[in-house]
Amino acid sequence: MKIKVINPNTMWEMTKGIENAAKSVARPDTQIVAVSPQMGPASIESYYDEYLCIPGVLEEIKKGEEEGVDAFVIACWGDPGLQAAREVTDKPVVGIAEASVYLASMLAARFSVVTVLPRIKTMLEELVDSYGVSKRVLNIRTTPMCVLDFERDPEAGMEMLRQEGKKAVEEDQAEAILLGCAGMAEFANNLEKELGVPVIDGVVAAVKFAESIVDLGKKTSKLKTYKYPEKKSFVGALEKFGKSQSTFK
Template identity: 75%
Template sequence: MKIKIINPNTTLEMTRGIEAAGRLAARPGTEILAVSPESGPASIESYYDEYLCIPGVLDEVRKGEQEGADAYVIACYGDPGLQAAREVTEAPVVGIAEASLYMASMLAARFSIVTVLPRIRTMLEEMVDGYGMTRRVVSIRTTPLCVLDIEEDPEHSWQMVRDDARRAVEEDDAEAVLLGCAGMADFANSLEEELGVPVIDGVVAAVKFAEGIVDLGKKTSKLKTYKPPEKKGFTGAMKGFGTA
């Protein structure tokens, strides 16, 4: 099977790291293709960034239909464009936040998210509520890190994530920790060994869920909510997204 991982930002170094994490998680015989859109923000740290990255995500899903992708993973912890992506493909589409939350709910009663800048707390609170996980997520711990700091100074970033992950376990009574940024994938195994609780990287979780769904032969339901968009034209910069 072929799983296409879409990093919604345009920082290719981060995409390569995401690709490496996906390939390590995938079993033999699963092809991992990781891409960034041709246009969009260098990182996603605000509503503005998130909304502007979505056309690029949808464009990569449309390309994936021609590339023979069997499933898609959206590799940003806000799961931007997830619902819209499900409208333009029958293949399963998995968001890394969604996957990490669902996996954590099977492994622990209470869990925390450790993520980047404080300004995204509200964004993540809304996302967690949308997935029905508000009672299970006991804390969202933000760090001063920007997304690209993780690529530029991984050792310093590791220390900051480690400190907050430890506080989540010791002070918030978290029984598992979710890494709230796709760029944190390399931290998961060492943190889990040190903390003694499950530490879940969303990229890994999403790849494994995608493999399982494809193995079962399941497709995205087209009965109503995720059926293809109604036929209409688009103008201006969105002209290429028309469905007429």
């Protein structure tokens, strides 16, 4: 099968790390295609960044329909554009935050998230609430580092995650830790050894969920909520999105 992993930001260095994480758990017969959109922000750390990355994500979903992709993964812990992506394809689309919280719910009664800048805490609180797991999330712990800082200085990134992860276990009594950024994938295994609880990277979780859904032969429901968008014209910078609707089934 072919799984397309979309990093919604435009930093190829981060996309390569995401690709490596995805390939580390994919089956030998699973082809991983990791991409960044041709338009969008360098990193995603605000509602503004998140909303502006979505057109690029949708473009990559549409390309995937022509590339013979069997499933998609949106590799940002805000799951930007996830619901819209499900409208433009009948293939499974898995968000890494969604995969993380559902996997954690099978492994631990309560868990905490460790992520980047404090400003995104409210965004992630709203996100986990939308997935119905807010009672299971003890805390969303932030660090002073932005997304790109973890790329520039992985040693400092690992130390920040170590500190907050230890606090999560000792102070929150978290029974599992979720890494709240796709750029943190490389730290998961070492942190799990140090902290003694499951540490979940959303990229690997989402890839395994995607493989399972394809194996089961399931596709996105087109009955109502996720049916293909109604055809209409778009103007200005979004004009091409109206034209691309001619490919909707």
